[in-house]
Amino acid sequence: MKNRRKFIQLSALFGAGAMLPLQFCSSPKSDSKEATGAMIGSAEGTLKDFGLQLYSVKENMAEDARATISTVAGFGYTQLEGFDGGKGIFWGMSNKEFKSFVDDLGVEFIASHCNTFENLESLAEEAGEIGMKYLINPYIGPQKSIDEYKRMADAFNKQGEICKQNGLRFAYHNHGYTFTELEGQIPQDVLIENTDADLVDFEMDTYWVYTAGYDPEEYIKKYPGRFTLGHVKDKSGDLPFEEANGSTIIGSGIMDFKSILRTGKDHGMDYFIVEQERFEGTNPMEAAEKNATYMKSFVF
Template sequence: MFNPEFIQAQSTKYLFPETPGMVSYTYRKSFQKDVAATLDTLKGLGITDMEFSNLFNKSAAELRKLLDARNIKCSSMGVNYDVLMNKTQEVAQNAKTLGAQYVRVANIPHSGIFKLEDARKAVKDFNSVGKELKEKHNLIFVYHNHGFEFQPYQNGTLFDYLLKNTNPQYVSFELDILWAFHPGHDPAKLLNTYGDRFKLMHLKDLRKGVKSDLTGHTSPENDVALGAGQINIPEVLKAAKKAGIKHYYIEDESSLKSVQVPKSIAYLKRLTY
């Protein structure tokens, strides 16, 4: 029997058919109390891919065991800039123990406004540590933007400087779409401009009415469920697909994450071309 609804369902192309990954920072307070129970909560949401920025008082081996028991993988491990530069071997070993392919840094030390000299030092450090991670440990280094890097420079920004002066063989990037939009830039345009320099993405949205600035700071309560804020999520995802983003992670820093994360997942799953 002809069923038009079945035909329509079969022909529908979903923009984001899979369940996204999750940044551990979203559930930081829960992880601090009970890692196993928090992983059970995430598994219940359909999460099978994680980016950890903290071991939450576990060894990497202990955390890996908890992940494996739930068929959850850790694809990326975030660390502090200074820790990466000073304890590279330890960081690499922890990443490999967790099963991560990527090692991520989300800040560049600087005082006051981010300056060219800060960017130059970061370029040198990133090229060096990225080479070591790649050649000695077969890991990929990624830098995660945090808003302050978009200070004007020449015909672009210091974020452009970071992208253009780091070695693509050793340095990749994780695009946090809120921290591209908050300083006044279009994350979809960045993806279209720099393509596969971006390997990972943080999916988050900015509350309507929040004004742009270059501080790299805004209240965690300005994180809202995807699709409820200012960012054109469908356009970003189309550009991300074209750029070849490998892993997407929801990050929601707000106190309402228990309500907003399920809404964000549901929103992504119903987006169509």
């Protein structure tokens, strides 16, 4: 695993190639199986399906969830990942009403971030009833010891069992703190190695892995099949490297998603979900449209 200094040096060395327009990038042949959630177009090596984390347009969702979802569906997103914005993950609708609404738009509500420590049984039942694929814990906060992370892994196993009983999967979404060394270990490793792969998956936030000083591709390869979802979130090159809130329009930053997404696809990552949290010179809806355009034209 690269340390931060070496990784930044390598990023600078290869950054120019990573920023080449997609039309100058070749599309390597692949014999690997198509991912179930983000299938690769057989002829062109493009993404067939990709999603949006609705937190990217959270203000718009708070104002009018139906109108916001209708608009982003028109941008070309085929999948949605939700969050609990105070109105529940179904935004004031029943689970079946919400499913009917998004089905009519031609998009799939594949997953949602939620508090998996409260009312998980009932939420998992509702999610499973409408065919959702995942309930995802988005944040646990830095733990004080490795033993606390191990206890968290035990809790994830239990939550994974509840989700499995209802026909869906449990996943944990990382932030940078699980890549900060603690007691000589990397907490993210502890969580992965102490959870049952039959019960617990992981959603890699590529931005947080990258800004923590690690190579997302190396982590995907280190734990094949465990990172089944990925947040596609680019890092601005105009801000300090360790800026906590430094995301930008995908393709305008410094991360090599051509390589990252190919590696993810080849190592069990089924879902590619756009997320952006900073909007310099733009707004969330405009950014969501530009990000969809990038994903639709993406070539491996």
